[in-house]
Amino acid sequence: MSENERRTRTAMGEDLALAFETHRGRLRSVAYRMLGSLSEADDAVQETWLRLSRSDTSQVNSLAAWLTTVVGRICLDMLRSRTSRREESLDTHVPDPVIDRLDRTGRLDPEEEVVRADSVGIALLIVLETLDPAERLAFVLHDMFAVPFDDIATIVDRSPAATRQLASRARRRVQGAAPVPDPDLSKQRTVLDAFLAASRGGDFEALVAVLHPDVVLRADSGALVGGAAVSKLVRGAKAVAEQALLFRQFAEYARPALVNGAVGVVTAPDGQPLSVTALTIVDGRIVAMDILSDPERLASLEFGGVLT
Numbered sequence: 001m002s003e004n005e006r007r008t009r010t011a012m013g014e015d016l017a018l019a020f021e022t023h024r025g026r027l028r029s030v031a032y033r034m035l036g037s038l039s040e041a042d043d044a045v046q047e048t049w050l051r052l053s054r055s056d057t058s059q060v061n062s063l064a065a066w067l068t069t070v071v072g073r074i075c076l077d078m079l080r081s082r083t084s085r086r087e088e089s090l091d092t093h094v095p096d097p098v099i100d101r102l103d104r105t106g107r108l109d110p111e112e113e114v115v116r117a118d119s120v121g122i123a124l125l126i127v128l129e130t131l132d133p134a135e136r137l138a139f140v141l142h143d144m145f146a147v148p149f150d151d152i153a154t155i156v157d158r159s160p161a162a163t164r165q166l167a168s169r170a171r172r173r174v175q176g177a178a179p180v181p182d183p184d185l186s187k188q189r190t191v192l193d194a195f196l197a198a199s200r201g202g203d204f205e206a207l208v209a210v211l212h213p214d215v216v217l218r219a220d221s222g223a224l225v226g227g228a229a230v231s232k233l234v235r236g237a238k239a240v241a242e243q244a245l246l247f248r249q250f251a252e253y254a255r256p257a258l259v260n261g262a263v264g265v266v267t268a269p270d271g272q273p274l275s276v277t278a279l280t281i282v283d284g285r286i287v288a289m290d291i292l293s294d295p296e297r298l299a300s301l302e303f304g305g306v307l308t
Contacts, residue, residue: 222294
């Protein structure tokens with residue numbers, strides 16, 4: 001190979017890398033919604049790059065569509081592998097949260113609003129975890145990223161009509177199970193402040209008042225703690241209020257945060273994260289509390305300046 005040929009190949013490789021970087025954010029968003037895991041999403045995006053770097057894309061008309069198809073296929077394989085070896089209960093599994101700072105008033109600047117608009121709630125991710133891998137792929141790609149069914153069909157190896165049915169089944173399950181939170185962050189913040197004040201004050205009745213009667217608390221603690229499983233699923237306002245009072249000593253360390261685009265809490269004694277709680281608030285009351293307290297997973301998260 002001549003020096004000119006070597007330089008040409010190097011330049012082409014650099015151009016390809018630059019082109020890939022323009023799509024990285026979208027690919028990570030697709031993979032996160034598919035997998036509910038930030039580390040696995042990053043792995044899927046990296047594998048997409050490796051496949052791109054080894055492929056001849058000279059005949060590719062749309063790099064964005066090609067990359068979306070590839071990352072979709074990778075995520076589908078990962079989901080199927082996970083389903084075959086899953087041991088933990090989905091009842092208490094909480095997906096990786098995306099965390100950022102939250103202003104005391106709950107207001108965001110225009111740039112932060114754009115980021116929030118592109119976020120996906122923990123409650124929706126939990127419902128997505130219950131879908132068949134092919135249903136999840138069809139729903140995520142079509143309903144969230146407007147990928148045509150013809151393109152999705154090649155990934156799931158079905159006809160476009162059958163793929164449309166996959167998305168339709170997933171959509172019905174999502175609409176029936178995923179609550180739609182109040183969009184106003186300042187109102188969410190008011191509810192959170194009332195919950196924290198009641199927790200710190202040990203006020204059981206005030207806690208019950210801010211909780212929906214059918215509230216669900218899901219706590220994912222990962223490995224065993226002290227020899228006993230502490231992951232749990234708790235239903236009902238009184239039962240959840242009792243749980244809040246059991247852990248009231250940690251309420252003083254609660255730091256309001258933006259968790260997947262909604263108001264949430266990072267509990268961090270001495271600046272060390274103990275848990276992240278995603279709240280789903282509907283009509284001024286908390287309908288879901290999803291708590292991640294798995295030390296190993298917490299250690300891998302980015303806290304968006306909440307701990308500083």
